[in-house]
Every structure is written in C-alpha cells, then in structure tokens.
Amino acid sequence: MTADQAAQVVPLLKALADPVRLRLMSMVLSHENAEACVCDLQPAFDLSQPTISHHLKVLHESGLLNREKRGVWVYYQARPEAMEAMATLFTTAGLSLPEGAQPVGAGA
Amino acid sequence: MTADQAAQVVPLLKALADPVRLRLMSMVLSHENAEACVCDLQPAFDLSQPTISHHLKVLHESGLLNREKRGVWVYYQARPEAMEAMATLFTTAGLSLPEGAQPVGAGA
DNA sequence: TGTAAGTATCTACGCATGTCGATGTCTGGT
DNA sequence: ACCAGACATCGACATGCGTAGATACTTACA
DSSP: EEEHHHHHHHHHHHHSSSHHHHHHHHHHSSSGGGGEHHHHHHHHSSSSSSHHHHHHHHHHHTTEEEEEETTTTTEEOHHHHHHHHHHHOOOOOTSSSSSSSTTTTOOO | OHHHHHHHHHHHHHSSSSHHHHHHHHHHHGGGGGGEEEEHHHHGGSHHHHHHHHHHHHHHTSSSSSEEEETTTEEEEEOHHHHHHHHHTTTTTTTTTOOOEEETTTTO
C-alpha cells in the first residue's frame, strides 16, 4: 500500500473512528432502504441536535452518506461504493493477512 | 449495533485512521510471516524514530500488533483475530449493506 | 567495564476534534 | 404574513493527537 493509497482510505476510517458516527452509520444501514432522516437518528443519542448534525456532516463529506432533502426532513443514505471500499480494504486489498502467513497465535 | 459494540470496535478504527499507522500495518502484513522489526519499517517514513515508536505502540495497545523482542530488535506481528474482526465488521456484521437495499446509486 | 546501536519513554508544543448554546435557514401550515 | 418545526451553521471551549528533541533502557560486543 502506497502513501497515496493510504491517504485515500484514511478519511473514511477517520470518519468511522468515532462511537457516535459508527452507530449512526449502523443505524442508517439497518433502516429501510439503507436510509434514515435525522429525526429518526437523533433520539437514540444523548447529544444535542447540532452535534448530531455535525457528525452527519462528517460522514457526508467523507463520502459515506448521501444527503437528500424531502420537505422539512433530511434523509441520509449509505453509499454502497464507500462501504465496498471498506470491505475490500480488509479482505482482498492492502490490509488482509496473506494466506500462508503464520503469525503468533495463528494456530494452523 | 449497540453502543457497547461500537465502543469495542472504535479503538481499532481509531488506530488505523492515521496514514502512518495504516501504512505500518500494511507493511507488517506484507512482510514475511506478517511480521517486521522497527528497523525494517522506519526507513520508509520521513519521521523521527520516537514518532514511529509511538505509532507502533498505538497499534500494539489497540490489539492490532503483537510485540516480540529478539536481541536488540523488536518485531511487530499482525494479530489475525484483530484483522478478522475488522473484516467481519464490514462484511457480515454491523456495517454492511443489507442485500435487498437499493439506496441512491445502487444500480440493481 | 565500556561503548555502540536499536528501541522506548518523557516532555512539550501546535493543531485537530467533539461538544454545546445561540442563531440562521428553509419548509409547511394557519 | 406569521408562526412553528427540522436541520444547519457559527463561535467558543476543553480535550485529544501527531510530532520532535532529549533522555533512558537494553542488548551485543570488544
């Protein structure tokens, strides 16, 4: 993995490396059509509305969530490409164990 | 995904959400037996030795790397359990798209 | 014992980040 | 036109984090 490749993935990891944002992503993904409006998400947290809005903005700007305004409500939707990029990173791509490797505790 | 589950995974994501540490993990994983000593890793970066040592400590304390001292050298080894936990998170577990979901741009 | 090399720890500094309160913006209804 | 509700933005504060220099520790070797 080159420095450039790392620099591309790090923003996604940074966005997910927060308990609130991780739960927000999980909640969006488990909602109908992998989307949810802020009014669905906020009540699950003991945080102010601006704070939730801030975290959703971080997830949006990192490319993990799409935004769509419908009337008064704003719906956030999971971006499949981003989720696949994460899954690929830890399976086929740069961050998976080589098959033959036998590190400590690998217990053949 | 519960708050507790999120709290367990976040430290791993936090540890990887840094370009230097992500590359360190990648380098360790691509080395023979998924292990490498500091002397192998440090030259790849334009950072001081204490800084590299600090990052390796973060990866170690988060459970991503094991430490083993052999003579003067210290070898860091990837922990398969941690790597699997990450892979699982983005595939079968809490952060994967439900199969039937058709969010924006999902392109059937 | 002394010295050199590899690595970790300590301290400090600047920047980024999570949080909130106050306020702004937009939409729908009366 | 006015009001109420949903959400975003702004400003400020406390905390966390990445980095480096100085220093300590450990091992190998003469």
